[in-house]
Amino acid sequence: MALQEKLERFKKQQEKCQSTLTSIAAKAGSSKSASIKKSSPVAVTPLANPRTPGPPVKFSNDTERLQHINSIRKAPVGAQIKRVINLLLEKRQPLTPEQINEACFVDVNSNKAVFDSLRNNPKVNYDGKRFSYKSKHDLKDKSQLLVLIRKFPEGIAVIDLKDAYPTVMDDLQALKAAGQMWLLSNFDSQEDIAYPNDPRAVIKVDDDLKQLFRGIELPRDMLDIEKDLQKNGMKPATNTAKRRAAAQVQGISSKPKIKKKKDTISRRTKLTNAHLPELFANLGS
Numbered sequence: 001m002a003l004q005e006k007l008e009r010f011k012k013q014q015e016k017c018q019s020t021l022t023s024i025a026a027k028a029g030s031s032k033s034a035s036i037k038k039s040s041p042v043a044v045t046p047l048a049n050p051r052t053p054g055p056p057v058k059f060s061n062d063t064e065r066l067q068h069i070n071s072i073r074k075a076p077v078g079a080q081i082k083r084v085i086n087l088l089l090e091k092r093q094p095l096t097p098e099q100i101n102e103a104c105f106v107d108v109n110s111n112k113a114v115f116d117s118l119r120n121n122p123k124v125n126y127d128g129k130r131f132s133y134k135s136k137h138d139l140k141d142k143s144q145l146l147v148l149i150r151k152f153p154e155g156i157a158v159i160d161l162k163d164a165y166p167t168v169m170d171d172l173q174a175l176k177a178a179g180q181m182w183l184l185s186n187f188d189s190q191e192d193i194a195y196p197n198d199p200r201a202v203i204k205v206d207d208d209l210k211q212l213f214r215g216i217e218l219p220r221d222m223l224d225i226e227k228d229l230q231k232n233g234m235k236p237a238t239n240t241a242k243r244r245a246a247a248q249v250q251g252i253s254s255k256p257k258i259k260k261k262k263d264t265i266s267r268r269t270k271l272t273n274a275h276l277p278e279l280f281a282n283l284g285s
Contacts, residue, residue, distance in 0.1 A: 069105045072105045077111075080111070081117050083104050084100055084108070085121065085123055086104075087100065088133035092166065094132040095130055096129060096130050096131075097131075100131065108131075118131060133163075135164045135165075136161075137161060137164050141171070142171040142174065142175065146196075149175075149194050152196070153195070157191055158183070159192075161194065172194065181194055182195040226239075
């Protein structure tokens with residue numbers, strides 16, 4: 001009898017559990033169908049609105065750029081300063097630290113050593129906010145360039161002029177072509193020197209140089225003069241050997257004429273050396 005009661009109780013528990021599971025399943029099914037019905041009116045089919053997928057994103061270029069920036073900022077201070085100065089020379093206008101960073105990736109604000117070196121560099125001007133290039137001579141055009149050259153009758157190095165403004169080298173050649181100045185090479189340093197071609201320029205010549213000039217005796221034969229010029233690394237403007245050979249073919253005597261040396265300086269010398277007046281101060285009229 002007790003066993004029968006336990007079986008009946010077990011069946012009832014089974015039926016209760018079954019009904020509970022059935023109700024749960026029914027609720028789940030109804031909510032799912034409701035969500036489907038609710039979302040179905042706004043569903044968009046692929047055919048109704050086709051969308052082309054964009055190209056895959058590649059990070060290789062960006063990675064190379066970041067590596068390049070990192071290598072610049074890890075470079076020595078001198079290398080970063082040179083990079084900034086080249087930028088300022090190219091732009092020829094004041095730039096803020098942010099503009100410098102954007103243009104050449106040198107972070108001036110975040111690197112105190114770079115900032116201090118840049119601010120104290122003789123080629124850089126800093127007004128408290130912006131950096132700009134500072135040339136040795138503040139020139140703007142060809143007329144100012146000529147005025148400056150005429151202030152240096154002893155000559156001014158071209159290397160000190162070449163960064164004054166972008167077209168200064170072209171203007172130097174134009175002034176030379178116009179006969180307003182000379183460009184000569186310094187044999188010691190192999191650098192070009194600009195000299196004014198201005199008759200108003202007063203040249204002071206030392207007495208030692210005057211005596212040296214007057215005491216030099218040139219060879220009587222032009223062949224010897226040309227050989228001396230070549231020996232000192234200069235190219236003669238004449239070719240006496242060739243000229244004499246041509247003269248022999250035409251039956252003209254090639255024997256050089258020996259002129260009697262004069263004790264005084266000729267009037268021709270006075271005229272052709274007007275740019276050295278102090279050498280000939282004792283000449284008669």
